[in-house]
Amino acid sequence: MTEELKRQLLAFGNEAEPFIAHNHIKVTDLSDGEATVTLPLEKDSLNRWGNPHGGVLFTMADVANGMAVLTLRQESCVTVNATIDFIAAADAGQTLTAVGQVRQMGGKVCFCTTEIHDGAGKLIARLNSVMYFTGKALPLA
Secondary structure: OOHHHHHHHHHHHOOOOHHHHHOOOEEEEEEOOEEEEEEEOOHHHEOOOOOEOHHHHHHHHHHHHHHHHHHHOOEEEEEEEEEEEEOOOOOOOOEEEEEEEEEEEOOOEEEEEEEEEOOOOOEEEEEEEEEEEEEEEOOOO
């Protein structure tokens, strides 16, 4: 991946996506077939027990998988199927890091895995997903 493509994808995955920004999720690094996403655990990311809501963890992992795919193929893709295992609780006030990786890519589908860790390196959740290529080129600028 070129530095120019990386710059374009970081802008596409951050500033151009209001849902990600609203949820405090940020794509922080990209390399071929891999994306790193962070989430500072703020009050509106937590459930009533003070742990990150499962939905924000799923969203974070889904973004990491999708961005990992886009590093290899700049074509719009959607999640067809995903399963998440919530392994441990994370404490409020820390930043979570998700690393999404492409495991296998074909002509129409791609298989990905993301692991989310807390600041101490503890595994919080793991998402496996299948992504489908729509045939539409990304509107990169």
